[in-house]
Amino acid sequence: MRTIGLLGGMSWESTAVYYRLLNEGAADRFGPLRQAPILLHSFDFAEVAARQRAQEWDQLGRRLSDATRGLVRAGAELIGICANTMHILADEVRRAADGVPLVHVVDATADAVDAAGARRVALLGTAYTMDKPFYADALRAHGLDVVLPGPSTRVELQRIIYEELTQGIVRTESRAALLGAIRECSDQGAQVAALACTEFQMLVEPGDTDSPVPVVDTTREHCRALLEAACE
Numbered sequence: 001m002r003t004i005g006l007l008g009g010m011s012w013e014s015t016a017v018y019y020r021l022l023n024e025g026a027a028d029r030f031g032p033l034r035q036a037p038i039l040l041h042s043f044d045f046a047e048v049a050a051r052q053r054a055q056e057w058d059q060l061g062r063r064l065s066d067a068t069r070g071l072v073r074a075g076a077e078l079i080g081i082c083a084n085t086m087h088i089l090a091d092e093v094r095r096a097a098d099g100v101p102l103v104h105v106v107d108a109t110a111d112a113v114d115a116a117g118a119r120r121v122a123l124l125g126t127a128y129t130m131d132k133p134f135y136a137d138a139l140r141a142h143g144l145d146v147v148l149p150g151p152s153t154r155v156e157l158q159r160i161i162y163e164e165l166t167q168g169i170v171r172t173e174s175r176a177a178l179l180g181a182i183r184e185c186s187d188q189g190a191q192v193a194a195l196a197c198t199e200f201q202m203l204v205e206p207g208d209t210d211s212p213v214p215v216v217d218t219t220r221e222h223c224r225a226l227l228e229a230a231c232e
Helices: 012-030 045-053 057-074 085-097 105-115 127-131 133-141 151-163 172-186 218-231
Strands: 004-008 038-042 078-081 120-125 145-147 192-196 215-217
Touching (some): 004 057, 012 038, 012 218, 057 078, 057 085, 085 133, 105 192, 120 133, 127 133, 127 151, 151 172, 172 192, 192 218
Parallel strands (some): 120 192, 192 215
């Protein structure tokens, strides 16, 4: 396997899931005790979240670029960003990687939506992921129609992510709110829901019978794509 370089800590709760899924996937492919070769740069999420709130994306871009160059120097042969929102800086990371491929979460997500036979997808994530065009436009580039929940629902999802899930807090009421957001989008014609926040898998997972439409866990799909790239 090629060495996977991860930009993580955004938050550590979901980065831990990346680490587990990548190593479970390696064992499934190659047998017991086999693990994925991984290099991890873990950020202080408090700083990242503060710069997000201040719209200091240029500074965040420099931080991710510096970390990417460090991973490449250390031997990373492909790069993954362990966060949906921070793919807003995917172009900066790709340039910093200087030819080392970036495995993009939207490509993995779109492949999973396509495999489900759906063309109209609910996009659920942080306010940045839902409000800014980078994610929806990337899905549309794959030929998908995108459905977003209403403004008040977006505000609540943002609160749940930053005040609860990134701190390891899982509440029944928040699960109900996420399922309500999925239902709101399914009422608008969404055939599948993309859980485009790496922490949402703490509340709802693929196959959840309480969801009105199938869900795609972007964390799980991204890990699958990272493993496939590492095994090429």
